[in-house]
Amino acid sequence: MKEVAVVGAGITKCKGRWVERTYYGLAQMAVKAVLEDACISVKDVDAVVYGIYNDIFELSAIPEHPLQGIIGMANKPGLRVTTGGATGSYAMLTGYSLVASGLYDVVMCLGVEKATDCFDFTSQTSTPEVIKTIGWSGDTYFERELGWTASDSYAEVVLAYMDEYPEDLTDEVSAKITEILSQQVQNNPYAQRYGERVTAEMAMNSRYVVYPFKLLETCIYTEGAGAVIFASKDKAKAMCKNAGVPPIWITGLGASNEHHVAGKDLRHKLMHRIMSDHLAAQAAYKMAGIKDPIKEIQVIELHDAFIKQLQITMAEMGFTKLGRSDDLINEGLMTLGGPILVNPSGGLTYGGHFVGGSNMFSCWSARRELIHRQLSRGLIHGTGSTIAQFGCVMIIERRS
Amino acid sequence: MAKEKVIPLHMIPDVGSEVLEIDDERFLQTNEAMFTFFKRTKGEHSPFFLALKERRTILGGRCPECKIVRVPPFERYCPECNFVELKLIEMPDIGFMNSTPPITYFAHSLFQHQVPFGRGRVLLEGADTALPINVYTTKGVLTPRIFKKGTPVKIVFRDKRVGKPTDIFAVPLTELKAAQRKKRGLLESELDWASPKEPKVPKPTRKAKQDLHVVMDQLHDLAREAVKSSRAQNDLAGWKRTIQVKTGGGPFVIQIARKKLNFQEGTIKKADFVMVVKDPRFFQDWMHFKDSLTNAIIADKLWISRNAEFTTVFKLDRIPRSLRRSKS
Numbered sequence: 001m002k003e004v005a006v007v008g009a010g011i012t013k014c015k016g017r018w019v020e021r022t023y024y025g026l027a028q029m030a031v032k033a034v035l036e037d038a039c040i041s042v043k044d045v046d047a048v049v050y051g052i053y054n055d056i057f058e059l060s061a062i063p064e065h066p067l068q069g070i071i072g073m074a075n076k077p078g079l080r081v082t083t084g085g086a087t088g089s090y091a092m093l094t095g096y097s098l099v100a101s102g103l104y105d106v107v108m109c110l111g112v113e114k115a116t117d118c119f120d121f122t123s124q125t126s127t128p129e130v131i132k133t134i135g136w137s138g139d140t141y142f143e144r145e146l147g148w149t150a151s152d153s154y155a156e157v158v159l160a161y162m163d164e165y166p167e168d169l170t171d172e173v174s175a176k177i178t179e180i181l182s183q184q185v186q187n188n189p190y191a192q193r194y195g196e197r198v199t200a201e202m203a204m205n206s207r208y209v210v211y212p213f214k215l216l217e218t219c220i221y222t223e224g225a226g227a228v229i230f231a232s233k234d235k236a237k238a239m240c241k242n243a244g245v246p247p248i249w250i251t252g253l254g255a256s257n258e259h260h261v262a263g264k265d266l267r268h269k270l271m272h273r274i275m276s277d278h279l280a281a282q283a284a285y286k287m288a289g290i291k292d293p294i295k296e297i298q299v300i301e302l303h304d305a306f307i308k309q310l311q312i313t314m315a316e317m318g319f320t321k322l323g324r325s326d327d328l329i330n331e332g333l334m335t336l337g338g339p340i341l342v343n344p345s346g347g348l349t350y351g352g353h354f355v356g357g358s359n360m361f362s363c364w365s366a367r368r369e370l371i372h373r374q375l376s377r378g379l380i381h382g383t384g385s386t387i388a389q390f391g392c393v394m395i396i397e398r399r400s
Numbered sequence: 401m402a403k404e405k406v407i408p409l410h411m412i413p414d415v416g417s418e419v420l421e422i423d424d425e426r427f428l429q430t431n432e433a434m435f436t437f438f439k440r441t442k443g444e445h446s447p448f449f450l451a452l453k454e455r456r457t458i459l460g461g462r463c464p465e466c467k468i469v470r471v472p473p474f475e476r477y478c479p480e481c482n483f484v485e486l487k488l489i490e491m492p493d494i495g496f497m498n499s500t501p502p503i504t505y506f507a508h509s510l511f512q513h514q515v516p517f518g519r520g521r522v523l524l525e526g527a528d529t530a531l532p533i534n535v536y537t538t539k540g541v542l543t544p545r546i547f548k549k550g551t552p553v554k555i556v557f558r559d560k561r562v563g564k565p566t567d568i569f570a571v572p573l574t575e576l577k578a579a580q581r582k583k584r585g586l587l588e589s590e591l592d593w594a595s596p597k598e599p600k601v602p603k604p605t606r607k608a609k610q611d612l613h614v615v616m617d618q619l620h621d622l623a624r625e626a627v628k629s630s631r632a633q634n635d636l637a638g639w640k641r642t643i644q645v646k647t648g649g650g651p652f653v654i655q656i657a658r659k660k661l662n663f664q665e666g667t668i669k670k671a672d673f674v675m676v677v678k679d680p681r682f683f684q685d686w687m688h689f690k691d692s693l694t695n696a697i698i699a700d701k702l703w704i705s706r707n708a709e710f711t712t713v714f715k716l717d718r719i720p721r722s723l724r725r726s727k728s
Contacts (some may be wrong), residue, residue: 017426019420059434094532097501100702120430120509121413132508133484141445142472142565143532147511156521160499163549205690210699211544262498262521263529271499271521271530
């Protein structure tokens with residue numbers, strides 16, 4: 001396989017609602033930003049991979065088709081990837097594969113999502129309709145009609161974990177992580193909750209969305225777009241030299257989709273595990289030659305749909321042990337001065353979650369940290385679908 | 401009585417549009433919908449749903465080679481054994497919770513009428529996969545601590561069944577009499593929904609009684625403010641309920657009628673439902689927006705006798721927020 005590097009990244013501002021832009025407009029904004037960042041023309045891009053999660057959010061069954069021309073990619077290849085919350089990660093996995101295979105030299109991954117155009121006319125608010133829209137994602141024969149939602153689906157996994165490890169995931173630790181993300185988001189002017197200060201006490205006292213998830217420990221709904229450009233070795237070196245930034249190499253990728261039905265063993269979903277994250281991380285580590293992730297990775301952009309899920313995912317990826325995820329705070333693993341910087345962007349909880357492009361947002365942030373802080377290695381994670389079924393992990397590196 | 405619609409008519413907005421102004425620019429938005437109607441086949445799942453509807457029976461799919469039993473029989477062929485065809489078998493209707501189920505209190509429009517509800521997974525006796533199912537209690541409001549991993553449960557059938565996963569639900573086995581536990585195809589109408597297990601409140605102490613008097617004064621103020629607030633009036637419109645509240649400081653009654661709230665110390669012979677909270681000072685936190693009835697129910701600080709009265713709880717929870725917004 002050919003070596004592949006990230007040569008550019010650009011995002012829009014994350015907003016709860018973009019009245020001023022349709023998803024066409026958001027896509028154009030992100031493409032303009034990524035091309036400016038990479039100092040290239042769209043004519044230099046060979047193909048595009050779209051990350052768009054939900055047809056209903058965009059009110060279109062082929063939401064990518066109008067984008068091809070308006071982002072300047074007419075007459076070139078383009079394909080859409082959609083894998084629930086992990087859409088962005090899988091779109092980048094696809095983009096990487098197109099370059100690593102040698103089929104194309106320069107591929108753009110563009111994630112875009114509307115959400116809060118959805119509107120519940122009875123309550124005169126968007127949120128219930130957004131939840132309803134995502135609710136069509138549950139198994140439509142056996143689960144959706146039972147009241148499936150994204151929140152209660154992830155709550156199932158977290159509650160099952162708490163069945164196994166009742167001493168872990170204390171509210172105090174989750175609240176402290178929330179406070180840290182709220183502090184870190186102040187370094188991200190594109191973030192939806194930029195300027196908003198949330199303390200651990202505020203998080204502790206916020207209402208339950210669904211037990212055990214509290215409102216301030218739950219990801220937000222965002223409209224926005226993000227794009228990254230991947231290039232093959234020679235192209236990457238030339239482009240980055242021109243742009244005056246180092247190429248950020250993609251050295252590891254792993255993905256796993258679990259069974260959607262819970263069962264007694266690994267032939268089906270083990271409810272107390274997020275095996276998708278575990279297997280994806282192990283595959284990515286193997287590819288990147290990582291033996292001890294806590295010593296070899298400095299920055300993580302983790303798909304924090306919920307703070308307690310972030311904790312479990314950190315354990316599944318090997319940064320702490322299962323049942324000891326509270327060590328992230330209690331042992332200082334992710335506190336200021338600790339060995340790992342987790343979600344410097346504020347994550348999806350405080351930065352923003354425009355589903356199809358959230359992981360591009362994560363990639364934008366992790367690359368930014370590697371370059372600005374002179375770090376050597378980062379991890380980007382995506383999770384999605386019912387009961388955290390899908391997981392995808394990407395390792396990026398800055399070579400000195 | 402009008403037939404139930406696939407899309408409830410009250411959810412359908414009028415055709416319309418509006419202009420929003422942001423930074424002196426005008427933006428148009430229009431009322432739209434994305435809807436498609438289906439006559440959707442249940443295909444290979446038909447025997448399972450027909451067995452629920454017509455025979456009050458739960459089917460599983462057993463692989464003749466690896467012997468795994470999948471419930472529900474969500475696939476016709478076993479992917480572990482070169483897609484050999486599964487054999488449908490009748491399952492017992494008793495099992496246990498595969499893990500602690502989440503309870504939904506804040507539902508979107510399609511499920512608001514049934515909150516709070518639990519959505520869990522039951523491992524029926526002999527099954528290797530867990531049956532997704534709603535869980536309920538017959539003993540009052542559903543809270544997160546009633547069902548745990550391993551809680552023994554019985555599958556109960558709705559009286560009116562249409563061949564959907566909602567035709568069945570699970571209740572704790574301990575809430576049933578021996579005959580009910582044994583009965584195959586137990587119906588919801590055969591359960592005792594009228595004997596909730598009311599928590600006991602301690603005998604009122606002098607201090608708790610004083611606390612209640614203070615709380616009652618503040619509740620009276622809240623009732624007076626609610627009359628002046630159009631938001632609170634909207635919250636209470638069209639609702640009539642009498643609630644017996646029992647606290648560690650003594651009982652009181654909440655009445656909702658004609659868009660008004662009335663709070664009165666003492667008991668009443670006939671109430672729509674009962675609310676139990678040990679510390680009467682909880683209502684101060686509620687009034688001052690520091691806590692909510694919903695959160696208190698989730699945290700087991702407050703109990704109500706009828707699950708279906710959650711609608712009333714939501715209405716009451718809106719009042720302090722509406723009063724605050726009316727003032728601002």
